[in-house]
Amino acid sequence: MTQLHTPKASRNQETGRLSFMGPVSPPAVRFRAGGATGGGTSRRAPGTFSTVPAPKNSVRRSLLVASAALSSLSVATSAALAAPTPSSSPSTTPPAHMSTVGGVRLGQPGTQVNLAPGVPVLPKGLTARSWIVADAESGDVLATHNAHWRLAPASTLKMLFADTVLPRFPRGTRHKVVPSDLAGMGAGSSVVGIAAGHTYTVHDLWLGVFLRSGNDAVHVLSSMNGGVGQTVKDMQAHADDLQALDTHVVSPDGYDEPGQVSSAYDLTLFARSGLQKKDFRDYCSTVRARFGSREIQNTNRMLSGDTDVPVYRGIAGVKNGNTTHAGATFTGVAERNGRVLLVTVMNPGKHEHNEVYKETATLFDWGFQAAGKVKPVGELVPPRSAVADATAQPGPSAAGQAYGTGGSGSAPAARATAGSRSSGMGIALAITGGLLVLLAAGAFLVNRRWPLPDLRRRRTPS
Numbered sequence: 001m002t003q004l005h006t007p008k009a010s011r012n013q014e015t016g017r018l019s020f021m022g023p024v025s026p027p028a029v030r031f032r033a034g035g036a037t038g039g040g041t042s043r044r045a046p047g048t049f050s051t052v053p054a055p056k057n058s059v060r061r062s063l064l065v066a067s068a069a070l071s072s073l074s075v076a077t078s079a080a081l082a083a084p085t086p087s088s089s090p091s092t093t094p095p096a097h098m099s100t101v102g103g104v105r106l107g108q109p110g111t112q113v114n115l116a117p118g119v120p121v122l123p124k125g126l127t128a129r130s131w132i133v134a135d136a137e138s139g140d141v142l143a144t145h146n147a148h149w150r151l152a153p154a155s156t157l158k159m160l161f162a163d164t165v166l167p168r169f170p171r172g173t174r175h176k177v178v179p180s181d182l183a184g185m186g187a188g189s190s191v192v193g194i195a196a197g198h199t200y201t202v203h204d205l206w207l208g209v210f211l212r213s214g215n216d217a218v219h220v221l222s223s224m225n226g227g228v229g230q231t232v233k234d235m236q237a238h239a240d241d242l243q244a245l246d247t248h249v250v251s252p253d254g255y256d257e258p259g260q261v262s263s264a265y266d267l268t269l270f271a272r273s274g275l276q277k278k279d280f281r282d283y284c285s286t287v288r289a290r291f292g293s294r295e296i297q298n299t300n301r302m303l304s305g306d307t308d309v310p311v312y313r314g315i316a317g318v319k320n321g322n323t324t325h326a327g328a329t330f331t332g333v334a335e336r337n338g339r340v341l342l343v344t345v346m347n348p349g350k351h352e353h354n355e356v357y358k359e360t361a362t363l364f365d366w367g368f369q370a371a372g373k374v375k376p377v378g379e380l381v382p383p384r385s386a387v388a389d390a391t392a393q394p395g396p397s398a399a400g401q402a403y404g405t406g407g408s409g410s411a412p413a414a415r416a417t418a419g420s421r422s423s424g425m426g427i428a429l430a431i432t433g434g435l436l437v438l439l440a441a442g443a444f445l446v447n448r449r450w451p452l453p454d455l456r457r458r459r460t461p462s
Contacts, residue, residue, distance in 0.1 A: 094129075098148035101243055102265060103378030106147040113143035114375040123362040127349035129327075130264040131359070133367040136272055136333055136340040140376035142367055144264070147378070150246050151346050153262035154321030155190070155213045156270075156329045157254035160247070160262075162209060162283070163274040164238045165225050171203040171279065181223040182216055186255040189215035192291060207291060210283040211298045213321065218253040228252060243381045244269045256325040264344040265380075271318045271331045271342055272380055284317030301357045302332055309354045312361055318342075320356070328356035334364050341367045 093109075100107035113122060122143060130146040141147070176199045185191075192207075192214030194200065200220070208217030222231040231252045239247040244266035250257035274280040287304050288297045298304045300320045305311040314334040321329040327347035334341055343363045348355045 094146040094149040098146075098150075099245055099263075099265075101148070101245055102141060102381050106141065106144060106265060106378040109146055109149075111143070111145045112147070112377045114377060116373075116375070119374045120366060120369045123366055125350075126359055126362070127355070128345045128347060128359055129349070130344075130346040131363060132264040132268050132342075132344050133363050134268055134272075134342045134380055135371065135376075136275070136342045139272075139380035139382075141378040141380065142341075142370055142374050142376060144377060147265040148246050148263050149346075150248075150261040150263055151329075152256060152260060152323065152326035153247075153254055153267060153346075154256075154323040154326035154329045155254040156267050156319050156321040156331055156344075157247075157249070157252075157260075157262060158209055158213065158218065158321070159267065159270040159274050159319045159331065160235050160239055160244075160249070161218060161221075161231070161252045161254075162206070162280055163270055163277070164235045165221055165231065166206065166274075166277060166279055169202045169221075169224060171201065171206070173202045174199050175202070175205075175220065175224055177220055181220045183219075184228060185215050185219055185253075186251070186257075189253070189255060191216040192296065194220060204291065206279070206283050207286065207289045207296070210319070211286060211289060211296050212291075213299055213319075215253040215255060222252050239266065239270075241383050241385050242266075242269045242273055243384060254321055254323070254326075256323045264346050267329070267331045267344045267346075268342050269380060271333060271344070273383070274318070275333060281317065284319060300330075300332075301354055302330075302360065306354055306357075309357045309361075312357075312364065322356075330356045330360055332360055332364070336368050339368060339371050341371065343367065 096109060098107045098109070105112045111122065115121065126145070128145065130149045130151060132144040132147050133142045134140065135142065177194055177196050179196045182194065182196060190213045192209075192212040194205075194208065194214065194216040202221075202224075205217045205221050208214035209221070219228065222228045225231045225234065228251070232249050235249045235252060236247075239245075239249065244262070246261065246263035247266045248259055248261050250260035254260075274284070284300075285303070286298060288295055290296075300317070301309045302312040302315050303317065312332070312334060314336045316333050316335060318331045318333050329344075329346045331342065331344040334343075341364060343360050345356050345360045345363065348359055352358075
């Protein structure tokens with residue numbers, strides 16, 4: 001399958017991904033160069049990412065461990081304060097108390113923004129039930145409205161599906177579709193036109209997911225992944241690891257189902273995680289492609305344009321959705337002048353054509369004007385697994401160098417036992433002070449700005 005009119009990309013470099021994201025690819029697998037079936041020379045399929053090397057010095061390791069200790073406290077607090085079990089019938093008004101993952105203000109209903117001299121005012125006419133503007137690289141939440149309100153996500157939930165399943169199958173793998181692969185799709189589902197008895201590559205299927213939001217492609221990939229039930233479990237586990245605690249997965253395609261909910265905050269986490277994967281970036285930025293004997297076009301109007309919505313300057317994906325219960329939903333990523341922003345908009349109350357894209361565009365415009373001027377109201381948190389990896393016990397030499405003990409790690413205790421009480425207190429105070437410095441430095445290290453890798457940016461002609 002040949003992709004057409006895809007935004008120009010720079011060379012494939014995977015070394016610039018966000019600092020807190022651990023490797024997401026499965027172990028390299030062996031398959032035939034011609035696909036899963038047929039002849040060809042066996043070769044290794046590389047993972048989506050290269051493995052990130054360990055820090056080169058023990059002090060850096062200690063800083064990461066110290067900063068992760070802070071993050072783990074945040075994780076525990078966030079889990080305790082997460083929103084309750086989802087209702088099958090979300091209310092028409094946001095709850096008075098929502099999850100505080102990412103910051104206390106994100107759990108408050110209404111608009112949250114720190115307006116100050118020099119900060120542009122928010123755009124007028126926003127009607128979405130929930131929205132968020134965040135820096136994709138630093139994780140700063142610049143402004144939001146009902147960030148953690150649990151709402152039906154529609155096909156934006158496919159971002160979680162892709163982030164979960166995409167690394168598991170090489171794009172050249174071929175699969176012959178059987179009728180059971182397409183069973184269970186909801187009435188009126190969006191489809192790309194997959195037919196039983198035909199063989200498709202994984203690459204074909206993902207184009208169907210991202211460009212046409214094809215529920216048929218989702219169900220075939222889910223079947224390859226062990227079935228819809230297993231895929232739902234995998235997606236829920238991945239959402240929990242990402243700390244997307246507002247999300248309850250019932251169907252992998254985002255189709256309206258009782259109890260299936262997410263939030264603007266969670267959808268933004270899914271996009272940010274997915275954008276770490278090269279294939280995810282490539283698919284979500286593809287405007288048109290060949291699918292069998294015909295051409296398909298991306299339904300993301302900020303990427304492909306429409307009569308009343310121009311292609312947004314700097315847009316690079318991600319995913320749109322629309323169902324009866326969810327209304328219109330959208331998460332987009334765009335870059336201008338070295339700044340990469342994520343915007344999620346859920347269910348505009350104004351039911352005009354392409355309204356979700358129009359409100360997204362105004363929020364992007366505001367975000368690019370406000371970035372660097374507005375004080376954040378919260379943050380996009382790292383995955384739990386990243387926190388657990390960072391808190392792995394360092395070697396004795398690392399601890400020793402961090403505390404200035406010459407590498408033994410036991411010298412402070414020995415000196416405290418042999419010395420006077422005042423000496424012991426002095427050492428305790430010194431260690432406490434050192435820990436505070438390490439925590440502060442570690443927090444800076446983890447939250448420093450890291451560029452997203454190799455975005456395929458769609459630009460309007462100059």
